[in-house]
Amino acid sequence: MRIGILTFHKPINYGAFLQAFSLSQRLKKEFQGAEIEIIDYIAPKEKRQIYINILRDFKHSGISGGIQSIKKYFVFRKAQKYLPLSDKYLCTDKLETLYSYIKERYDCLVIGSDAVFNWNQTRFPTAFIPDFDFGIPVFTYAASVHGLKYYDVNSKMIEKCRSAFEKMSFVGVRDACTQNFIKFCSPQTEPHFCCDPTLFIDCDSIKSHAGDYSTRIRKKYNFSFDKKYIVFMAPDSALTESIAKKYKKDYTIISLFKKSKYSDIFMYDLDPFEWAMILRGAEATVTNYFHGTLLSLVQNTPTVVLDYSGYDNKYQGKLDDLMNTRFALSEFYFTKKFACNFTEGNNFFEIFENMLQGTYTERIKKGKANLQKSAEDFVLELKSKLEYNS
Secondary structure (H helix, E strand, O other): OEEEEEOOOOOOOHHHHHHHHHHHHHHHHHOOOOEEEEEEEOOHHHHHHHHHHHHHHHHHHHHHHHHHHHHHHHHHHHHHHHOOEEEEEEOOOOHHHHHHHHHHHOOEEEEOOEOOOOOOOOOOOOOOOOOOOOOOOEEEEEEOOOOOOHHHOOHHHHHHHHHHHHHOOEEEEOOHHHHHHHHHHOOOOOEEEOOOHHHHOOHHHHHHHHOOHHHHHHHHHOOOOOOOEEEEEOOOOHHHHHHHHHHOOOOEEEEEOOOOOOOOEEEOOOOHHHHHHHHHHOOEEEEOOHHHHHHHHOOOOOEEEEEOOOOOOOOOOHHHHHHHHHOOOHHHEEEHHHHHOOOOOOOHHHHHHHHHOOOOHHHHHHHHHHHHHHHHHHHHHHHHHHOOOO
8 A cells, every 4th residue: 555645745844744744654653654755846836946945045044044045955955765655746837737646656645734725835737636537535734825825716716726626535724724725716615724744743753854963963053952941933023033032041042943133043054854853842932934943842842833924804814813722822822013012011921931931831732632533534534445454
């Protein structure tokens, strides 16, 4: 039996890599003896965007910023060896070529997770909403439409989505907005909420892949793990400036992915496993990234979440959904307006102090455990379709 996963796994993005890694590991655990492969596909538009982003870093951050971006690119390329990739690599807009390959090679197709339903990142028609008769079960797992204002999309595109969803055996989504998108396209299709796969990531496996990361990071960044640290992975703002000023004497401020002028160290070329371990050891994380939030919380690191999405009332953003609906940790969730206009005349630092003291640890663990259960329907349905007996 061979199960193919079609997802975002090649972007220079920690979350994209680790969600793909985690889903493949979970399926290996559930389907022992089966071959689990990530289909080594990338849309041409998505591939071009990787190089555009590097050029943009040269333009906005100078030669040093561009060189850092190139180093990070090669770190991610090297990390691809840890994913169970298909032998064949495909980068094509000719979707029939991709679909024919899938039909011939796999007994089941799993699409997701991540924002695979947002075709602004690929193009339309998109490989991730396939209006195609594969002749095998097609599932989506924790797929998201994040960033696509689907209610403004023309009727022909919606009709193709409807046709695709109604061919699927199971449509698993990771947020309320995507549930609404599915019902908008196909009222007959019942979407199922599934947690992002990083919520059941194997922390021991991550640690094993990271190896002796602490020695490497000590040498590279002259950083001592003897000192407590706070991670910034968010735009600079009045809030991040205030946190840095208040805690710099007692904590090292580390910025990840994007440099913060308020940080002591910018760790720009960590591989995905090292990144996860840095989040694991932090006293707190401050981030506007979805997977930065999840990889912190899944490792019990309290997290200040800054939502910069700015969507209208028709569209609940993924961070709003995650923190307020799924984790019920509304006191960790703040808007861009709050971050940019921050003053100390509120109770923010009382909350932050409680974070540092471990006050919220049990609530984080409980929220994580509840969310992890949402994968069960997907696993049971997949085993049923494949007539797999563990």
